[in-house]
Amino acid sequence: MGSQRTYTDEQVRDAVKSASCWADVMEALGKSRTYPQTFVKRTATELGLDVSHLGRQNSSVPVPPQAHHFSRPPAPDGRSGLSIAARWFLDRGYNVSVPLEPAVYDLIAESDDGLKRVQVKTTAAVERRSGRYRVRLLRSSYQAAAELNSRGRVRQVPYTNDEVDYFFVATAAGTTYLLPFAVVRNVRSSIVLDEKYAAFVV
């Protein structure tokens, strides 16, 4: 009690020629895409067909491009800086903790020397004359004893060694710096990220 083949040699030739994978061949022959390939492959071999473009070898065929909905160019700002810094530490196997409550530092990272407080700064501010990035190492602080001005009693104050152990700086160009507090201890407001800090590019 034998079974009758339901496709012709000509159909196999056409299907193999137009298909990009064996599933396409099965579909062209009126079978399901998961239909066992054994008998069709044998037929193709008997017919001397070129099947090199089918199967796994075809997996490198580029997928046609499709439009997506994220066309904006990358421009790191304060929202993404923390993620950039966290990934930097995590990629190197150092766990990261983010304070639940607002704190002077942005995250705590495990280090070879215990836990370190890290303040993350991002910058897209380029010095017009030098073309270098500038980043301000200040935080806003409400000073109850200060005189009122246009910003009330808010003043820009530098960080202290008791508040931060490291500054992680990410520029809009994608360059990142890991600056120990001691390196910028004497900075009263901002620094220009030039060759002076090249040793701290990470």
Next chain:
DNA sequence: GCGCGCTATTCCCACATGGC
């Protein structure tokens, strides 16, 4: 000494977010 270029500093503005 002077002019120039560069950097640091200061002040102010705009914007966003969260709490009250």
Next chain:
DNA sequence: GCCATGTGGGAATAGCGCGC
């Protein structure tokens, strides 16, 4: 809506080093 807080950006100015 107002206030406190945090952020980035622009403009002005001061200070410093260097060459002439």
